[in-house]
Amino acid sequence: MERREIVALQNLLKANDLIAEQINRRLTEEGVLLVDLISSPGAGKTTLIERTKDLLPDLKFAVINGDVQTDRDARRLKEKGIPAVQIATGGECHLEAHMVEQVLDDVLSERPDIIFIENVGNLICPSEFKLGEHLRVVLLSAPEGDDKPQKYPLAFLTSQVFLITKVDLVQHLPFDPERAKEDALSVNPKLRVIKVSALTGEGLDEWASLLREKLCELRK
Amino acid sequence: MERREIVALQNLLKANDLIAEQINRRLTEEGVLLVDLISSPGAGKTTLIERTKDLLPDLKFAVINGDVQTDRDARRLKEKGIPAVQIATGGECHLEAHMVEQVLDDVLSERPDIIFIENVGNLICPSEFKLGEHLRVVLLSAPEGDDKPQKYPLAFLTSQVFLITKVDLVQHLPFDPERAKEDALSVNPKLRVIKVSALTGEGLDEWASLLREKLCELRK
Numbered sequence: 527m528e529r530r531e532i533v534a535l536q537n538l539l540k541a542n543d544l545i546a547e548q549i550n551r552r553l554t555e556e557g558v559l560l561v562d563l564i565s566s567p568g569a570g571k572t573t574l575i576e577r578t579k580d581l582l583p584d585l586k587f588a589v590i591n592g593d594v595q596t597d598r599d600a601r602r603l604k605e606k607g608i609p610a611v612q613i614a615t616g617g618e619c620h621l622e623a624h625m626v627e628q629v630l631d632d633v634l635s636e637r638p639d640i641i642f643i644e645n646v647g648n649l650i651c652p653s654e655f656k657l658g659e660h661l662r663v664v665l666l667s668a669p670e671g672d673d674k675p676q677k678y679p680l681a682f683l684t685s686q687v688f689l690i691t692k693v694d695l696v697q698h699l700p701f702d703p704e705r706a707k708e709d710a711l712s713v714n715p716k717l718r719v720i721k722v723s724a725l726t727g728e729g730l731d732e733w734a735s736l737l738r739e740k741l742c743e744l745r746k
Numbered sequence: 747m748e749r750r751e752i753v754a755l756q757n758l759l760k761a762n763d764l765i766a767e768q769i770n771r772r773l774t775e776e777g778v779l780l781v782d783l784i785s786s787p788g789a790g791k792t793t794l795i796e797r798t799k800d801l802l803p804d805l806k807f808a809v810i811n812g813d814v815q816t817d818r819d820a821r822r823l824k825e826k827g828i829p830a831v832q833i834a835t836g837g838e839c840h841l842e843a844h845m846v847e848q849v850l851d852d853v854l855s856e857r858p859d860i861i862f863i864e865n866v867g868n869l870i871c872p873s874e875f876k877l878g879e880h881l882r883v884v885l886l887s888a889p890e891g892d893d894k895p896q897k898y899p900l901a902f903l904t905s906q907v908f909l910i911t912k913v914d915l916v917q918h919l920p921f922d923p924e925r926a927k928e929d930a931l932s933v934n935p936k937l938r939v940i941k942v943s944a945l946t947g948e949g950l951d952e953w954a955s956l957l958r959e960k961l962c963e964l965r966k
Binding site: 647650667670671 | 868
């Protein structure tokens with residue numbers, strides 16, 4: 527990158543962080559937990575939200591879906607009774623805080639306890655942009671391979687939770703969950719790592735408890 | 747995006763395309779086929795190259811590996827006896843033509859018949875940047891889901907070949923290869939679609955024949 531480009535990017539990130547802070551402050555005051563989900567396409571973000579709803583029936587969810595094109599995920603969630611607002615980025619590879627800010631009133635009108643942001647399916651670009659989240663979660667599905675955390679370090683470095691998804695497939699794959707965990711912890715030793723399967727339910731209770739705990743901390 | 751940003755991006759793409767054309771012209775003259783592989787992380791680009799080498803033992807390969815961090819893929823290929831040059835983008839989410847140009851002499855010194863570019867694992871950003879390739883190939887692995895082509899259309903629109911990878915896993919997944927194919931063809935009706943499995947070998951002969959045919963056309 528040229529110096530001019532770097533300065534432009536730095537300014538963009540600074541402006542983004544200011545808006546992200548405003549979002550974070552507002553939601554903290556209102557006692558609404560904001561969770562940013564980051565992963566490659568098809569790691570299971572939408573399915574995770576659907577299954578989590580079943581485990582936390584007393585909590586109200588709302589979802590902000592970031593997608594390059596189509597509203598397929600938002601439609602899936604609405605069919606499940608979860609309010610979802612679509613942001614079609616039209617080619618942009620990530621969400622930015624101002625995009626979230628624009629839909630926030632709309633989302634809050636559903637009076638949710640937890641707002642999930644389903645970021646654009648991309649393990650690289652979304653990591654650079656804070657969206658005001660209280661919790662950032664990176665998902666890596668078993669079929670993607672246990673060597674990925676160090677190859678895409680920023681997503682793992684900026685997250686607090688690492689969900690290894692689709693672990694029911696491990697028996698059919700050259701994938702070692704322990705190796706994936708070690709690789710991620712070498713990037714960020716503070717990561718909480720949970721192995722989950724939407725099919726068998728493995729790990730989902732632990733994940734749901736974690737969300738409940740974070741919501742409780744936020745509201746105390 | 748602001749107008750200023752759009753103009754900057756247009757200029758960047760125009761400059762990129764000029765370098766890409768030079769690369770394409772040079773390789774066409776030298777009779778070397780350049781293939782750009784685009785996919786999400788873990789769709790199987792490195793494994794595909796390894797398996798393709800077994801099927802085309804008389805042809806010499808060289809690989810340009812684009813990665814945000816680590817030289818894991820390049821090391822894997824070298825262990826297999828395939829010359830590989832690493833480009834660590836250091837955070838950038840895609841390769842650009844000038845990066846390829848910088849390593850081209852080095853790669854050509856191996857006197858390859860086919861150069862594969864393993865682009866950064868990302869189904870969005872690499873689609874915007876021509877690299878001088880004769881053939882662009884998009885890979886989508888079965889675990890990523892059959893609804894992805896319309897969600898990430900540019901990769902499918904700018905490719906000539908669509909490889910559905912890891913089809914051996916289909917029996918364990920809610921994945922319909924025909925649906926993925928239809929979804930991709932609705933974006934780009936000219937796509938050649940091949941279902942492949944590195945595990946069972948399904949589709950790899952068709953893929954290898956396609957490469958041989960393209961190389962023959964280039965050299966006639």
